Amino acid sequence: MRPADLCNYPSSWFSGGSNAVSDIVISSRIRLARNVAGYEFLPCLSAERQQELHDRLKEALLSIDLGEKVWCVDIDHTSDVERNLLTERHLISRRHAKGKGPRSVVLAEDESFTAMINEEDHLRMQVYAAGLDLDACWQRLGRIDDLIEEKIDYAFDRQLGYLTACPTNLGTGLRVSVMLHLPALKMTGHIEKFITAAHDCDMAVRGLFGEGTDAVGDFFQLSNQITLGLSEQQIIETFSAVIVPKIIAYETEARKALLSKKPYALDDKIQRALGVLRSAHLISSQEALFLLSNVRLGVNLGRVKDINIATVNELFMLTQPAHLQLRAGKILDADQRDTLRAKIIRTKLNRN
Amino acid sequence: MLCQACKERSATIHLTEIDNGQRSETHLCQQCARQQGLSIKSQIPLDELMNTLLSSQQEKTSQQSKPSITAASDHACPNCGMTLGRFAKTPLLGCAHDYTEFQSELLPLIEQNHNGKSHHCGKVPTRICEHDRNEIERNKLRQQLDQAVKNEDYEAAAKLRDQIQALT
Ligand SMILES: [Zn+2]
Numbered sequence: 001m002r003p004a005d006l007c008n009y010p011s012s013w014f015s016g017g018s019n020a021v022s023d024i025v026i027s028s029r030i031r032l033a034r035n036v037a038g039y040e041f042l043p044c045l046s047a048e049r050q051q052e053l054h055d056r057l058k059e060a061l062l063s064i065d066l067g068e069k070v071w072c073v074d075i076d077h078t079s080d081v082e083r084n085l086l087t088e089r090h091l092i093s094r095r096h097a098k099g100k101g102p103r104s105v106v107l108a109e110d111e112s113f114t115a116m117i118n119e120e121d122h123l124r125m126q127v128y129a130a131g132l133d134l135d136a137c138w139q140r141l142g143r144i145d146d147l148i149e150e151k152i153d154y155a156f157d158r159q160l161g162y163l164t165a166c167p168t169n170l171g172t173g174l175r176v177s178v179m180l181h182l183p184a185l186k187m188t189g190h191i192e193k194f195i196t197a198a199h200d201c202d203m204a205v206r207g208l209f210g211e212g213t214d215a216v217g218d219f220f221q222l223s224n225q226i227t228l229g230l231s232e233q234q235i236i237e238t239f240s241a242v243i244v245p246k247i248i249a250y251e252t253e254a255r256k257a258l259l260s261k262k263p264y265a266l267d268d269k270i271q272r273a274l275g276v277l278r279s280a281h282l283i284s285s286q287e288a289l290f291l292l293s294n295v296r297l298g299v300n301l302g303r304v305k306d307i308n309i310a311t312v313n314e315l316f317m318l319t320q321p322a323h324l325q326l327r328a329g330k331i332l333d334a335d336q337r338d339t340l341r342a343k344i345i346r347t348k349l350n351r352n
Numbered sequence: 353m354l355c356q357a358c359k360e361r362s363a364t365i366h367l368t369e370i371d372n373g374q375r376s377e378t379h380l381c382q383q384c385a386r387q388q389g390l391s392i393k394s395q396i397p398l399d400e401l402m403n404t405l406l407s408s409q410q411e412k413t414s415q416q417s418k419p420s421i422t423a424a425s426d427h428a429c430p431n432c433g434m435t436l437g438r439f440a441k442t443p444l445l446g447c448a449h450d451y452t453e454f455q456s457e458l459l460p461l462i463e464q465n466h467n468g469k470s471h472h473c474g475k476v477p478t479r480i481c482e483h484d485r486n487e488i489e490r491n492k493l494r495q496q497l498d499q500a501v502k503n504e505d506y507e508a509a510a511k512l513r514d515q516i517q518a519l520t
């Protein structure tokens with residue numbers, strides 16, 4: 001299997017069905033940061049030792065039962081566009097894509113598990129699930145971590161816990177994230193409150209697509225910032241039982257308010273978005289994200305009946321720049337990408 | 353480079369001051385600079401301040417080959433060669449031993465990052481000895497006890513207190 005094989009279908013974590021929760025919480029992710037005892041962290045690790053460590057971790061990962069068929073991509077020997085594809089699918093980080101030296105990603109065929117070798121830490125493993133299911137993520141990832149630990153000694157300190165290259169990941173090395181679609185909070189002008197509240201709870205908010213913190217298309221990634229002094233269960237529990245239910249409740253309220261107070265304005269936004277997507281011949285990724293977000297809301301609220309949610313979800317994923325280029329089988333300039341993107345969207349949305 | 357004041361956000365404002373022939377540099381994020389700037393330099397008009405900031409930044413890039421090294425940032429880890437000066441720029445450490453080597457400098461930063469917490473309360477590798485394992489278990493129970501007291505769940509708190517007693 002090669003990265004290019006992925007460009008024609010969406011990730012499993014972004015293609016869940018539609019229900020009250022998964023309309024808002026697209027997916028859950030848990031990540032663990034680990035380093036191997038006896039090896040320097042990456043900033044001070046010689047090229048030779050980086051290779052040695054890489055081979056040890058790769059062997060360990062491929063020798064355990066990960067519950068899925070796995071493959072390994074040697075990031076150092078992939079093309080830029082393949083690396084970008086893996087980044088667009090959240091299988092590797094931007095840092096891993098842009099890194100240097102021997103580094104890989106081991107991933108489950110259904111993309112529900114990935115392990116980056118020699119990223120910021122020696123090993124960064126993550127498990128994805130569609131919708132809100134952090135407990136299942138942790139159960140699986142915790143078990144994988146145990147299996148690796150039978151073969152590899154992790155750097156650990158009795159006071160500081162698992163030692164990481166950056167002190168912000170110390171302790172559990174655990175990063176819990178949920179991907180959220182919050183179009184109604186955005187439309188009703190409450191998104192700033194959500195971001196402020198998240199910061200007050202020591203949570204970080206990022207955009208799900210595109211670069212930087214500016215969330216395009218009303219998609220947000222919410223994650224914990226504190227990793228030390230709390231148990232894994234406490235961190236996960238705070239998310240599953242406290243924070244996420246509140247966000248779901250706020251977004252649901254905002255959706256209800258839009259429906260009851262300004263249904264015509266809502267329908268106008270949704271139908272205009274659909275109109276542009278069905279007829280445009282050039283569309284940038286930013287515009288596509290913005291319009292598809294409105295259509296997704298329309299489908300979830302039952303205002304658009306002739307398109308199913310899977311089609312919309314798929315379009316978010318497949319119209320990203322590297323996906324388009326691997327699909328076309330060649331490097332495309334911005335105009336060519338915008339043309340192909342518009343064509344794919346037109347075809348998909350006019351078919352059903 | 354990290355902001356010197358909050359040590360969280362990256363520094364975007366670089367101030368150079370020359371006082372009695374002594375050159376000192378300050379690196380701040382926008383938020384902290386606003387706080388400090390308003391209290392320290394409120395008598396200077398804003399555009400003047402901006403100009404000072406801009407010119408010092410240009411000066412800085414031209415002098416980058418000669419960074420100022422303080423005693424603290426000069427000290428290198430004997431295992432990996434990492435210095436605090438280098439750490440402040442990335443901010444990544446060079447090896448596990450750095451947490452011991454630079455303990456006194458790193459601990460305040462760690463506590464600030466993790467909401468005042470400094471002791472691991474989570475998962476423990478199986479190879480860890482009984483003694484350390486119990487210590488971490490106690491941390492975990494103490495943490496739960498704090499939470500129970502905060503929630504005014506005194507029944508749970510009493511149970512946790514007994515469990516902590518049993519471990520010591
Ligand atoms: Zn600051």
Ligand SMILES: [Zn+2]
Binds near residue numbers: 434447448449450
């Ligand atoms: Zn070191």
